[in-house]
Amino acid sequence: MEKQIFRIAIDGPAGAGKSTIARMAAKRLGFVYVDTGAMYRAVGLFCVRNGILPEDEEAVSRAVAGARITISHVDGEQRVLLNGEDVSGLIRTEEAGNTASAVSAYPAVRKHLLGLQRELAASVSVIMDGRDIGTCVLPDAEAKVFLTASPKIRAMRRYKELKEKGMMCNLEEIEQDIIERDQRDTNRAAAPLRQADDAVLVDGSDMTIDQVVSAIIDVAVSRGLSVK
Ligand code: DC
Numbered sequence: 001m002e003k004q005i006f007r008i009a010i011d012g013p014a015g016a017g018k019s020t021i022a023r024m025a026a027k028r029l030g031f032v033y034v035d036t037g038a039m040y041r042a043v044g045l046f047c048v049r050n051g052i053l054p055e056d057e058e059a060v061s062r063a064v065a066g067a068r069i070t071i072s073h074v075d076g077e078q079r080v081l082l083n084g085e086d087v088s089g090l091i092r093t094e095e096a097g098n099t100a101s102a103v104s105a106y107p108a109v110r111k112h113l114l115g116l117q118r119e120l121a122a123s124v125s126v127i128m129d130g131r132d133i134g135t136c137v138l139p140d141a142e143a144k145v146f147l148t149a150s151p152k153i154r155a156m157r158r159y160k161e162l163k164e165k166g167m168m169c170n171l172e173e174i175e176q177d178i179i180e181r182d183q184r185d186t187n188r189a190a191a192p193l194r195q196a197d198d199a200v201l202v203d204g205s206d207m208t209i210d211q212v213v214s215a216i217i218d219v220a221v222s223r224g225l226s227v228k
Pocket of ligand 1: 014015036037038040041097100101104105129130131132133181185
């Protein structure tokens with residue numbers, strides 16, 4: 001008998017808590033969590049390391065074939081490998097996020113990662129998060145959620161996260177970055193950040209993490225997932 005798989009797509013703007021929430025929901029459901037932003041960040045890091053300016057579409061598009069991105073899972077956690085090197089920690093800076101946002105606007109970069117993303121969801125149940133999962137990567141996903149929160153709240157959360165990691169940061173700068181990143185991700189021509197027609201909007205501004213996780217599982221159940 002063919003194994004039943006169920007795919008949950010979570011899209012939304014930067015800092016809405018997608019990865020924390022998707023990771024927790026995946027754990028509760030026994031699904032694999034796939035973080036697609038990490039793949040774009042790894043391409044961003046590749047460009048920075050090779051002195052390729054993120055605003056130079058031609059150069060980025062030419063170079064991207066040299067960035068072999070692979071995914072492995074260690075203790076249920078996704079690791080991102082760039083040409084065989086585990087860069088999972090190195091891609092978590094604001095610089096990598098902003099570079100990822102710039103290079104992710106290019107069709108050649110998106111094409112480079114699309115096959116890998118679809119492959120990861122081909123044979124196991126996944127929760128995949130990003131910007132275009134419900135609209136482009138997995139348009140047939142069984143459940144789709146568009147997770148958002150106000151820019152102020154998102155900036156505040158990211159600020160706390162960075163502080164806890166001992167990183168230097170400034171709240172106003174983070175909020176500005178978030179607003180600019182939203183604009184770039186939403187206004188690009190290739191696979192822009194957009195709520196899919198059949199996605200359920202969840203605004204987590206005034207919700208706890210547990211409440212958002214439950215809301216997402218409720219959406220999946222309402223779309224036919226059976227949970228024990
Ligand atoms: O989710 P994140 O902050 O790690 O993503 C970094 C950037 O990558 C984001 O600003 C836009 C891009 N991205 C994308 O274009 N499509 C995705 N599915 C995921 C991320």
